[in-house]
Amino acid sequence: MNDDINNAMLLQQVREELLKRGIDLRTEHRYRVIVSYRAMVCVIFRDEYNMKLGAIGDEIHKHHATIINSYKKGSDLLQMKYRDTEKIYQDVKSIVSYCEVMLGISSDIIATVAEEIFGFAQTRIAEEGLSKRSLSILMVRLMKKINNRIA
Numbered sequence: 001m002n003d004d005i006n007n008a009m010l011l012q013q014v015r016e017e018l019l020k021r022g023i024d025l026r027t028e029h030r031y032r033v034i035v036s037y038r039a040m041v042c043v044i045f046r047d048e049y050n051m052k053l054g055a056i057g058d059e060i061h062k063h064h065a066t067i068i069n070s071y072k073k074g075s076d077l078l079q080m081k082y083r084d085t086e087k088i089y090q091d092v093k094s095i096v097s098y099c100e101v102m103l104g105i106s107s108d109i110i111a112t113v114a115e116e117i118f119g120f121a122q123t124r125i126a127e128e129g130l131s132k133r134s135l136s137i138l139m140v141r142l143m144k145k146i147n148n149r150i151a
Contacts, residue, residue, distance in 0.1 A: 038062075
């Protein structure tokens, strides 16, 4: 669960950084550059961070089927070694690295705090008799609220 929270925070930071650069992953527009960036984000977060496709979709406000399609197309394009795709992939990788540094909190501190929050939320969910999916949704929303108050 800690990795899920860390990955969600990192993806949110990457999305915000891309937005500053004029790339809105949440937009409905199908401009090639936006579709390519979205696909590369999906590939990186799925392959390197083992993030669930549904969680990626939740952060960029896309249905998981759209994320599956983006992931497949992105993987295919990378295998074909198109120069533009490689450039976008490297750009997203550098933004992800930058965001990891910008989060600036040691992974030990994040893990400890996240574990405490998770334990509390799990207890409350058990008391209310809600599902694991409810716990997951609660945790993502809670981390977003925490992040918004810190920023």
